[in-house]
Amino acid sequence: MLSKNLVGKAVEELAPLIEKKEVSPVELTEEILNHAEATEGKINAYMEIYHEDAIKDAKKAEEEIANGNYRGMYHGIPMGIKDNVYFKDKVTTMSSKIHKDFVSDYDATVVAKLKNAGVVFTGKVSMHEYAWGITNNNPHYGAVKNPWNLEKIPGGSSGGSGAAVAVGSSVASLGTDTAGSIRIPSSANGIVGLKQTFGRVSKYGVYPLAWSLDHVGPMTRTVKDAAGLLQIIAGFDPNDPTTVDVPVDDYVGKITGDVKDLVIGVEEDYYFKEVDSEIEKLVRAGIQKLVDQGAKVQEVKIPTLKYAEWAELITSLSEASAIHHSDMLTRPDDFGHDIRMLFELGELPSAVDFLQAQQVRRQLKHDFRRAFEHVDILAMPTLPILPNDIGDDWADLNGKKVDLIDNIIRFMGPGNLTGLPALSVPCGFSQGLPVGMQLMGPAFGEAAILNAGYAFEQTNPLENRKPDLLVNA
Structure with a gap:
């Protein structure tokens, strides 16, 4: 079958073609796999290709659709997932040496939901x-490269997800986010990333990584793709006591x-201090593009933000070191040097430090809640640096x-x-590298930030530019 140049298309473009049987899941999957295998030597995004x-x-998906059993937007869509998400009977390494042979005997809830969606x-x-x-x-499996510039980092920790979506070797992906690990690579690779509530x-x-900070979320080409993926994976799960039993919104619907009368909050004292001048210019221009569509801007103050970096660091270091404490005692040399140092650092904070950090956290939640009494969403740079x-x-x-590290996680924590909830959407280029704008909303306010992100996306901030490896696919 002749190629239809399906590589690099968004789910929102592909899904109607699959539903109408104009594109078969088999031909799409073959094109994506061939492209993944062709670009893997340069990008190194995959741990294993199935x-x-x-x-x-x-x-199987093609057969179901042919028989009239179309399951929805992601039916027949090929995607890779981050290697800390369990997949029954497959190796899940966490990209580590210690877990290089770990095989789960069950699917993560998000995987089960995606399987159910086809x-x-x-x-x-x-x-x-x-x-x-x-x-x-x-250090164990090599560096993942940024498809826009192979000398640059793709961001992390979900760098494989970000690079794979950007280069077209996965139509969409799942990442995890503890201190920005969805939003950092989404910004760095010029894709959409959502850390939901x-x-x-x-x-x-x-x-x-850190129990009270971890999130799983979509990394996609477009905002609608992210909304559709969230629609599938969202919801209460009795197996996870941290999930909240509130209704799942119709995110796509x-x-x-329409952002007329949307009130956008801007926190100048934290989110626009110490920012690369070109990034600041692009993000302010992005906010203006929403204003041009009828939104309003209002400055807000979130005083506790000045302690947020410290509180996030104490919390993440302490929780992560607790998780890896046993292996640090028995096989410290099997960790990469950089993360071994962080796990050692995580043994240093006292119980007093940790509990004080939680008090800062409580006050920070209060300050954000107060801000959202006056504005609908907040807008800021995703990253202050390239x-x-x-x-x-x-x-x-x-x-x-x-x-x-200090700078790249400053606006994430x-x-x-x-x-x-926080969404990173591409808002242009600086020195040939993508820049992200971050939109935050109140708890369970994903629909509002997705809609604002979509309104901005329609202004074509990336000007249809693609990485060379995708252009030449």
């Missing part, structure tokens, strides 16, 4: 070891693109050398500490 299984699943799984995608890092420069999506069967060179621990901030 070629035979994917073709088999695609044939998704075709192309394989497991790479991540920063144990999800505890933001570069995806993995804590408790909105089950984490059952997902290897934890509520995307109208992706740096692979292997470099420093980033450039307006001509200054600054610590990469508040979303994890509060559990509030």
Whole structure:
């Protein structure tokens, strides 16, 4: 069958073609797999490609659709998932040495839901070891490359997901986010990433980094793709005591693109301080594009933000080190150097430090709740800096050398500490690299930020540009 150039298309474009039987899940899956295998040597996004299984699943999807059993937007859509999400009878390594042979005997809840929706799984995608890092420069399996510039990091920890979606080797993906691990690579790779409200999506069967900060969420080409994926994975799960039993919104149906009278909050003191000047310009222009469509802007104050970095760090370090404490005692040399150092650091905070951090967290939630009494959503840069060179621990901030990790997670942590939904949408390019704008909403307010993200996306901020490896596919 001749190629229809399906690689690089969004789910929202592909789904109607599949439903109308104009495109078969088999031909789509074959094109995606061929492209994944052709680009893998340069990008290194996958841990394992399930070629035979994917073709088999695609044939099953094709048969179901031919028989009139179309299951919805993601039926027959090929996608890889992050390698800390359990998949029955498949190796789930967490991109680590310690778990390199770990095979789960059950599916994560999100995988079970995706299987039920008819998704075709192309394989497991790479991540920063144990999800505890933001570069995806993995000492055991090699660095994942940014498709826009192969010398640059793709962000992490869901860097394989971000790079795979950006380069077209996966139509969509799932990532996890503890201190920005969905939003960082989404910004760095020019895709859409959603960290939904804590408790909105089950984490059952997902290897934890920090129990009270972890989220699982969509990484996709478009906002509608993210809405459709959230629609599938959202909902209460008795297997995960942190999930909340509130109704699941019609996320796709509520995307109208109408932002007339939407009130956008801007917190200048934290989210627009120490930001790359070109990134700031792009994000402010993005907010203006929403204003041009009828939205209003109002400045807000969230005073506790000045303590958020400290509180997030104490919480994530302490929880992550507790999870890996036993292995750190018995096999410390099997961890990558960078995360081993973080796990050692995590042994240092006292119970007093941890509990004080939780008090900051409580006050931060209160401050955000007060802000959302006056505005509908908040807008800010996703990252204050551009992706740096692979292997470099420093980033450039307006001509200054600054610590990469501190800066890349600065605007991420508040979303994890509060559990509030946050969406990263592409808003343009600087030095040939994508830049993201972040939209945050009140608890369970995903519909509002998705709709605002969609309204902005319609202004074509990426100007239809694609990475060279995708253009030449």
